[in-house]
Amino acid sequence: MTQTLKNDRFLRALLGQPVDRTPVWMMRQAGRYLPEYKATRAEAGDFLALCKNTELACEVTLQPLRRYALDAAILFSDILTIPDAMGLGLYFETGEGPRFRKIVRTEADIAQLPLLQPERDLDYVMAAVKAIRSGLGGAVPLIGFSGSPWTLATYMVEGGSSREFRHTKEMLYRSPELLHALLAKLAVAVTDYLNAQIRAGAQVVQIFDSWGGALAHREYEEFSLRYMRDIIAGLIREHDGRKVPVILFTKGGGQWLEPMMETGADALGLDWTTSLQQARRTVQGKVALQGNLDPSTLYASPERIQAAVKAMLDDAYADGVPTRYIANLGHGITQWVDPAHAGVFVQAVQEYRIPQAG
Amino acid sequence: MTQTLKNDRFLRALLGQPVDRTPVWMMRQAGRYLPEYKATRAEAGDFLALCKNTELACEVTLQPLRRYALDAAILFSDILTIPDAMGLGLYFETGEGPRFRKIVRTEADIAQLPLLQPERDLDYVMAAVKAIRSGLGGAVPLIGFSGSPWTLATYMVEGGSSREFRHTKEMLYRSPELLHALLAKLAVAVTDYLNAQIRAGAQVVQIFDSWGGALAHREYEEFSLRYMRDIIAGLIREHDGRKVPVILFTKGGGQWLEPMMETGADALGLDWTTSLQQARRTVQGKVALQGNLDPSTLYASPERIQAAVKAMLDDAYADGVPTRYIANLGHGITQWVDPAHAGVFVQAVQEYRIPQAG
Numbered sequence: 001m002t003q004t005l006k007n008d009r010f011l012r013a014l015l016g017q018p019v020d021r022t023p024v025w026m027m028r029q030a031g032r033y034l035p036e037y038k039a040t041r042a043e044a045g046d047f048l049a050l051c052k053n054t055e056l057a058c059e060v061t062l063q064p065l066r067r068y069a070l071d072a073a074i075l076f077s078d079i080l081t082i083p084d085a086m087g088l089g090l091y092f093e094t095g096e097g098p099r100f101r102k103i104v105r106t107e108a109d110i111a112q113l114p115l116l117q118p119e120r121d122l123d124y125v126m127a128a129v130k131a132i133r134s135g136l137g138g139a140v141p142l143i144g145f146s147g148s149p150w151t152l153a154t155y156m157v158e159g160g161s162s163r164e165f166r167h168t169k170e171m172l173y174r175s176p177e178l179l180h181a182l183l184a185k186l187a188v189a190v191t192d193y194l195n196a197q198i199r200a201g202a203q204v205v206q207i208f209d210s211w212g213g214a215l216a217h218r219e220y221e222e223f224s225l226r227y228m229r230d231i232i233a234g235l236i237r238e239h240d241g242r243k244v245p246v247i248l249f250t251k252g253g254g255q256w257l258e259p260m261m262e263t264g265a266d267a268l269g270l271d272w273t274t275s276l277q278q279a280r281r282t283v284q285g286k287v288a289l290q291g292n293l294d295p296s297t298l299y300a301s302p303e304r305i306q307a308a309v310k311a312m313l314d315d316a317y318a319d320g321v322p323t324r325y326i327a328n329l330g331h332g333i334t335q336w337v338d339p340a341h342a343g344v345f346v347q348a349v350q351e352y353r354i355p356q357a358g
Numbered sequence: 359m360t361q362t363l364k365n366d367r368f369l370r371a372l373l374g375q376p377v378d379r380t381p382v383w384m385m386r387q388a389g390r391y392l393p394e395y396k397a398t399r400a401e402a403g404d405f406l407a408l409c410k411n412t413e414l415a416c417e418v419t420l421q422p423l424r425r426y427a428l429d430a431a432i433l434f435s436d437i438l439t440i441p442d443a444m445g446l447g448l449y450f451e452t453g454e455g456p457r458f459r460k461i462v463r464t465e466a467d468i469a470q471l472p473l474l475q476p477e478r479d480l481d482y483v484m485a486a487v488k489a490i491r492s493g494l495g496g497a498v499p500l501i502g503f504s505g506s507p508w509t510l511a512t513y514m515v516e517g518g519s520s521r522e523f524r525h526t527k528e529m530l531y532r533s534p535e536l537l538h539a540l541l542a543k544l545a546v547a548v549t550d551y552l553n554a555q556i557r558a559g560a561q562v563v564q565i566f567d568s569w570g571g572a573l574a575h576r577e578y579e580e581f582s583l584r585y586m587r588d589i590i591a592g593l594i595r596e597h598d599g600r601k602v603p604v605i606l607f608t609k610g611g612g613q614w615l616e617p618m619m620e621t622g623a624d625a626l627g628l629d630w631t632t633s634l635q636q637a638r639r640t641v642q643g644k645v646a647l648q649g650n651l652d653p654s655t656l657y658a659s660p661e662r663i664q665a666a667v668k669a670m671l672d673d674a675y676a677d678g679v680p681t682r683y684i685a686n687l688g689h690g691i692t693q694w695v696d697p698a699h700a701g702v703f704v705q706a707v708q709e710y711r712i713p714q715a716g
Contacts, residue, residue: 163521164692165654166654166692166694169652169654169657170654170657170694172654173652173654173655173656173657173658173662174657174658174659174662213631215631215652216630216631216651216652216655216688217630217631217632217633218633218669219652220631252610252631254613255612255613255631255632255633255636272574272575273571273573273574273575273578273610273613274575274613275575275576275613278613293574294527294531294573294574294577296523296524296527296528296530296531297531297574298531299527299528299531299532300531300532301532304531304532311576330574334522334524336524336528
């Protein structure tokens with residue numbers, strides 16, 4: 001039975017239905033800028049332990065909703081849960097970001113990666129989704145997510161974060177069939193993983209293609225977009241009596257909105273390098289747009305934040321035509337932001353009056 | 359008296375004059391992928407010592423021209439010579455990239471930065487330019503260069519390389535007038551520095567805006583492009599009887615080609631995320647385009663490199679209309695490239711027959 005949503009503004013904007021005001025959430029809204037998050041994380045032990053602790057993962061997901069009138073919650077988890085479940089041994093080194101104990105470079109490495117059964121192998125994620133849905137009590141929709149195959153592959157091949165993607169690019173240009181084998185396997189895993197999240201209760205899913213922007217324009221379509229299209233084609237698009245919208249976010253993908261629109265995604269996430277006004281001209285209302293304030297804007301004074309939000313929303317509604325638009329940052333909020341400033345951002349969006357069509 | 363250039367193909371393409379074939383050079387062509395470069399660098403001691411040694415800086419500039427039939431030489435130097443000359447104490451830590459002993463964060467820090475006299479304070483650069491011109495003997499033109507004010511500022515404010523530009527962005531959003539004071543000072547320094555290079559013999563100059571792509575779309579124009587426009591307006595545009603073309607390269611700037619065209623630059627550099635075909639539609643022959651093969655393509659087999667070069671040049675000349683185009687990589691060649699593969703790239707460009715206008 002479909003649970004009634006007290007606030008479905010976010011879903012409505014994603015699906016192109018009228019909204020009373022612009023829905024808003026913040027990427028990485030459960031994060032280190034919040035003192036209560038830091039306290040819970042310390043209680044859990046470390047970041048990965050926090051992801052795997054149902055009660056505490058639920059707690060940190062709900063924390064920002066207590067502070068701010070956000071229109072969506074997002075599952076607290078990591079993009080690298082899939083390779084971790086495949087046995088690569090995810091760990092975090094202070095100041096170094098994520099690392100894997102095992103790396104994936106050869107045909108044998110790829111062949112050995114197990115097929116996942118997400119309900120079993122990533123049961124802690126599904127438990128968190130269920131607990132969060134219960135904790136939300138229908139207040140706002142819950143977003144599930146995954147990294148894109150290309151983005152996951154970069155970490156698996158490099159063994160962690162990278163600036164130049166030396167080994168992944170080497171595989172791409174020297175042995176593209178090997179990289180395709182890895183990406184195909186990851187596309188299946190991501191599809192199954194997102195479907196399991198949807199069955200567990202995620203009402204929207206977002207694919208984070210954090211490193212798609214490192215690819216050349218032809219290679220983006222062949223090595224990243226193609227697999228995201230396959231994933232979207234394999235997703236449960238209606239569950240529990242409701243459509244399940246999909247958001248596609250390629251950081252650095254502002255030049256590729258046209259091919260991204262053809263994936264079947266309901267919305268495209270934009271980083272701060274893209275003008276919302278230009279993006280709207282490109283997508284012509286065929287998909288929703290989400291974004292895209294530079295998170296560093298939140299270092300500014302409240303007055304400057306308000307002015308920046310107004311400029312962004314003016315771009316989003318430039319010509320008075322109702323737009324499928326969700327306000328957000330252009331990337332995750334950083335740990336150095338004052339929580340009060342995040343509140344100024346959310347409130348400025350909510351106070352903005354959407355211009356009515358002519 | 360104007361020295362005769364044996365090969366002026368690069369200058370001709372920059373200025374929109376007919377060429378017999380596509381001119382080609384490679385960003386960072388004097389670099390660690392060449393064993394002879396590594397030998398000379400070892401002889402010098404370290405990277406900075408190499409930049410400051412006239413004879414050896416000249417030697418490494420000429421090395422790639424002995425191997426490949428390149429159409430331009432580029433001064434061997436670093437983008438951070440200006441802040442170093444301002445007294446910040448540039449040094450390099452293995453694996454960490456450039457660092458400064460002094461950082462620039464306050465009004466007093468900015469006020470204390472000295473006005474440079476490049477002929478005196480960066481005499482080693484001018485000595486290298488003169489030595490290289492003499493060493494080239496008119497074979498091909500010599501490119502001088504500088505980092506952009508925004509790019510230099512990020513290193514000066516962060517104290518080195520950065521991923522998130524926390525402190526520079528904080529200054530930008532919190533105290534924009536402070537950042538403008540720094541950028542204005544740097545714009546003067548860059549103008550004087552490039553003019554000194556032109557007087558010493560640089561026949562083309564390129565501005566490297568390596569981190570412009572980290573800025574939001576509005577902030578790019580206000581904090582990076584504006585100062586590059588000021589610089590171009592202040593450059594010596596004709597010297598020794600010849601026009602001195604200017605190339606503007608913002609990495610990650612593919613969405614901003616239109617405002618970049620209005621700076622007065624003769625050519626725009628493109629990274630590999632931008633389709634040359636789309637870029638040509640945008641610039642309409644008003645400026646030349648330079649780029650843009652993903653340097654990682656050179657990890658591939660010779661056959662794949664040849665195919666990638668052909669695809670790039672087909673894009674560059676898609677409709678048979680003569681184009682102002684210079685073949686290059688979309689960023690510096692990496693240290694892991696086989697020198698023979700760089701040769702395949704250069705040769706593939708040279709063997710490509712430019713289609714004649716219908």
